[in-house]
Amino acid sequence: MTTTPGQVVVTGLGAITPLGGDVATTWEGLLSGRSGVRRITEDWIGELPVQIAAPLAVEPPLGRVEARTLDRSQQMALVAAREAWADAGSPEVDHERLAACVASGIGGVTTLLAQHDVLREKGPRRVSPHLVPMLMPNGPASTVGLAFGAKAGVHAPVSACASGSEAIALALDIIRAGRADVVIAGGTEAAIAALPIAGFAQMQALSRRNDTPETASRPFDKARDGFVLGEGAAILVLESAEHAAARGARVHGVLAGAGISSDAYHVAASDPSGAGAARAVRGALRSASLEPTDVIHINAHATSTPTGDLAEAVALRTALGSHIDQVVVTSTKSMTGHLLGAAGALEAVASILALRDQIVPATRNLDALDDEIALDVAVVDNRTISTGAVLSNSFGFGGHDVCLAFTR
């Protein structure tokens, strides 16, 4: 594809997810409708009301020392970033023009919990000196920035389940503002542990289909009862079109725009009017100089919660009007579970690949569309799409709304 000056293009993709250890395996999993959700059998799950999650399909392939000094969220970010960088052709870059934007919703929570046990059981002298850099929410951004020598800035926007998308939106701003030529951007999350599960369960946010894990994540379905906690990381290499063209880079797609808004409604509940989400969608279109009628596909945030999915459906109709009836919607969370701060980055990868391969993965477990949800959701069979714009939504506790727009 040809690039246009002023555009921001995607030249590298990387991921480690509940469906696979890389982008190709993850995409194959999405297209074949595999579920990454399973029953947790380790002892720590105990008597928790929720016994299911979507853990990584494969452990991060890192050396022992790397693993020792990096939180799991950092390890996953590093693995995904290495894949993305190699996919971009391992470019020679001016490091002062290279930035990193890698977000996490929660940060190094498993490190924090494990080290709290060390403090109580063995005393302060035994607490790891790596604790603080492992638990800080900007840790993954720092890990990636150090690995690739990013000197134009290292950022970690924290906005719960919108974090990964917000990191990509920030990268777009950075390149457009001329602060960097290349940004390694995405999200990571590793929060499958008893305390986070207990907390989300107390919010009534998680599915309790413990006996049928693969059916638990069922966005837009009448019988949906909450999301499934997943883990993983996804990373994009974003580049100014000029920089990519000058080095002859292969381009996956164009990050055409991003919209960010906030609900100012409730710390956790979705605004049923969908007003904030609709403003994010319209903002993304404006930022991309696109019309609602340009949109052919939306990778919805749709986590499988009763109120969230409904509010998003309302928001999409508000934002796109009757054109929403012409748009193929999917929720890949039906297969991956909800990767929190990595969700937006993983769904950006899925959106770019859908656009590249002109195919939308069907939403799994959508047996009966909620009567109140008027969307054309891809079910059972994958859908072919033509060329146009693809949107990816991410919303987060705190009232964060982010929408990314991709074109070819």
Next chain:
Amino acid sequence: MSQDILAGLAVILEEVAGVDPADVTAEKTFIDDLDVDSLSMVEVVVAAEEKFSVKIPDDDVKSLKTVGDAVSYIQRAGVAA
């Protein structure tokens, strides 16, 4: 005795910082030669305290530039204890 301490430190350095045990000789500096960063150095010290049943106060750690410095310190501290 000092050979045992050196060998013990080599085990710790491999575990904590991935240092090849063959590289661990008395004249090597922890930071410049063995590439042990300041955070991992804290881990090395705590592991050494445990392994050799000695106390190495934080103020003394600064004086331990080389593996040989650490071996001598642990030997003296062990005798004192």
